[in-house]
Amino acid sequence: MKFSSAVLVSTKKVVIDRLEIPKLCYGQILVKVLYSSICQTQIGEIMGKRGKDYYLPHCLGHEAVAIVVDKHKSVLKVQVGNKVCLSWIKGSGIEAGGTKYKNKNNVTINAGPVNTFSEYSVVSENRVYKLSNRDNAISSVLLGCAMPTAFNSVFNSLKDIKNGPIYIFGCGGVGLSTIIASKAKKIRPIVGIDISSKKLKVAKKIGADKVFNFKNNNFNKQLVNYSKSNFPVIIECSGNINVLNYCIEKANIFGGKILVIGNYPKPSSIKLDPWNIIKGKTLMGAWNDLDNFDNKFNFFKSKINKNFSEHFFGNKIYSLNEINKAIKDFTKGRVIRPLIKF
Numbered sequence: 001m002k003f004s005s006a007v008l009v010s011t012k013k014v015v016i017d018r019l020e021i022p023k024l025c026y027g028q029i030l031v032k033v034l035y036s037s038i039c040q041t042q043i044g045e046i047m048g049k050r051g052k053d054y055y056l057p058h059c060l061g062h063e064a065v066a067i068v069v070d071k072h073k074s075v076l077k078v079q080v081g082n083k084v085c086l087s088w089i090k091g092s093g094i095e096a097g098g099t100k101y102k103n104k105n106n107v108t109i110n111a112g113p114v115n116t117f118s119e120y121s122v123v124s125e126n127r128v129y130k131l132s133n134r135d136n137a138i139s140s141v142l143l144g145c146a147m148p149t150a151f152n153s154v155f156n157s158l159k160d161i162k163n164g165p166i167y168i169f170g171c172g173g174v175g176l177s178t179i180i181a182s183k184a185k186k187i188r189p190i191v192g193i194d195i196s197s198k199k200l201k202v203a204k205k206i207g208a209d210k211v212f213n214f215k216n217n218n219f220n221k222q223l224v225n226y227s228k229s230n231f232p233v234i235i236e237c238s239g240n241i242n243v244l245n246y247c248i249e250k251a252n253i254f255g256g257k258i259l260v261i262g263n264y265p266k267p268s269s270i271k272l273d274p275w276n277i278i279k280g281k282t283l284m285g286a287w288n289d290l291d292n293f294d295n296k297f298n299f300f301k302s303k304i305n306k307n308f309s310e311h312f313f314g315n316k317i318y319s320l321n322e323i324n325k326a327i328k329d330f331t332k333g334r335v336i337r338p339l340i341k342f
Contacts, residue, residue, distance in 0.1 A: 005101070005118035006323045007109055009057040011048035014324055019101040019109055019118070024072040027094025027125045031066035031084065033342045036116040037141050037313070038330055039063065039173055040239060040263045046327065049265035057109050059101070061116030062088035063144025065137045068128075075125045083131040086114050086123055087144040091293040093125030116144075117323060119342050129297045138339065139309040142177065143301055146312075146337070148293070150177030151300040153235065153259055153286045154185050161233055161257075167191045168208075169247060170238030171199040173312060173337040174261050176206060178235050183207035184303045187233075193223075194238075196333055202311050214243070232256055239263040245270055253279035261286045313339040 007017045024030060042060055044050045064086040068078050077093040078084055099122040101109040113124035131140055154161075164187045168178050171194040182190045183206075192203035192211040200211040212223050232255065234247045239262035248270075251258050258281065272283075318326040318340045326338035 001120075003119040004320055005059055005109075005115075006061070006320060007057050007103075008046055008053075008060055011053070012046060014046060014060070014327065016321060016323070017103050017109065019103055021120060022099060022101060022122065024070060024122065025096065025099075026072055026074050027096030028072050028099065028122050029068055029075055029078065029125055029128060030070040031086065031121055031123060031128070032069050033064050033066045033086075033116055033118060033121055034137050035141050035342070036061050036064035036340045037144075037173075038326060038338045038340070039145050041145075043327065043331060044263055044265060051266040055110040057107070059109060059111040059115035059118060059121075061118070062086070062112075062114050063141055063146070064116035064121075065131065065140045065144075066116075066121070069120070077125050078128055078130055083133060083135065083137070084128040085131055085140050085143045085297075086116055086121070087127055087129060087148065088114055089148055089293050090126050091129060091297065093128070095126050096124035117320070117340065119320065129294065131301075135301070136305075136309070138313065139304055139307075140301070141339070142173075142304060142308065142312060143297070146173040146177040147180075147304055148296070148300055149174055149261060149286055150181045151184075151303065152296065153178060153261060154181035154187070155299075156296075157259055157284060157286060158233065158257065161185075161187060163187065164233070165189045165191055165227065165230065166233045166235065167193065167227075167231060168235045168237060169193045169214075169243050170236065170240075170262060171196070171203045171208075171211075172237065175199075175235075175237035176202060176312065176336070178237060178261070179203055179207050180304070180308065191226075198333070199336060202336065206308070206311055233259070235259045235261060237261045239265075241268050241270060248272070248276055248281065248283065251276075251281045253281065255280055255282075257282045257284065259284050259286060309339075312337045317341050
């Protein structure tokens with residue numbers, strides 16, 4: 001059976017190709033994708049900002065909702081007909097690795113353990129999470145990447161944090177998810193910071209107590225006046241090295257934490273003044289444990305609702321054939337997160 005898929009053939013060049021579904025191997029599942037979305041990691045990959053790409057041409061995407069249409073007999077986690085969330089995050093089940101498709105010219109098209117910019121996808125058992133028929137298909141797309149990253153950061157990496165203020169730099173998909181997670185953990189006040197007034201308006205709608213525009217000439221003065229120079233917890237979601245440096249300098253001495261989620265282009269580097277460490281500041285990543293993600297998935301799922309999808313995706317829905325328009329609109333800031341319907 002043939003299907004359409006978005007394929008990255010070279011840096012900045014995504015084309016729609018017709019691929020053939022291969023015979024399923026150990027640990028593999030065939031799914032029909034319903035909805036997928038695009039995050040900054042995928043944009044970085046498309047634009048060549050994540051280092052040398054050794055797998056061109058290859059399929060894209062790592063967050064979606066789909067229906068299981070076939071599986072290898074070794075797969076026990078799901079059954080044919082199940083609605084599932086697809087994610088880059090490893091859970092229980094077999095790590096089947098990537099797969100290889102063939103196009104009409106018999107060219108090999110590579111794909112990782114999860115790929116979602118396709119009508120159909122072959123994915124690894126440990127990258128699927130079962131949904132109920134009651135779960136909203138559109139909002140559940142967020143469980144593939146943005147929501148779990150944010151909730152893991154707030155509920156696990158920052159599990160000892162009980163009170164705010166908490167400062168979130170970057171109010172894109174992950175930043176907004178972090179606001180939702182902070183609100184769910186009852187950390188207050190929540191401060192959202194971005195250069196987009198559109199994103200800041202959404203941040204206020206979903207739970208930020210205060211927002212600041214980083215582009216304002218008097219931004220630093222406004223922020224310091226509000227905070228009284230108290231920055232106990234900062235979450236950096238912007239992926240901008242200059243913003244990360246700013247966060248490190250602003251964090252409290254004697255216990256200030258800077259949690260980093262942002263995607264930075266490769267190669268990137270920072271110059272870290274060792275006195276920031278001596279003064280008791282902690283710089284940490286978003287994922288700090290090896291707990292099985294299945295144990296967390298249902299908890300994170302219980303904290304989202306279908307209304308969140310309206311804030312992230314708006315009313316615009318793209319088709320697969322509009323994938324390049326979706327990418328352009330996303331990079332230009334016209335949408336917070338593009339939604340693709342198959």
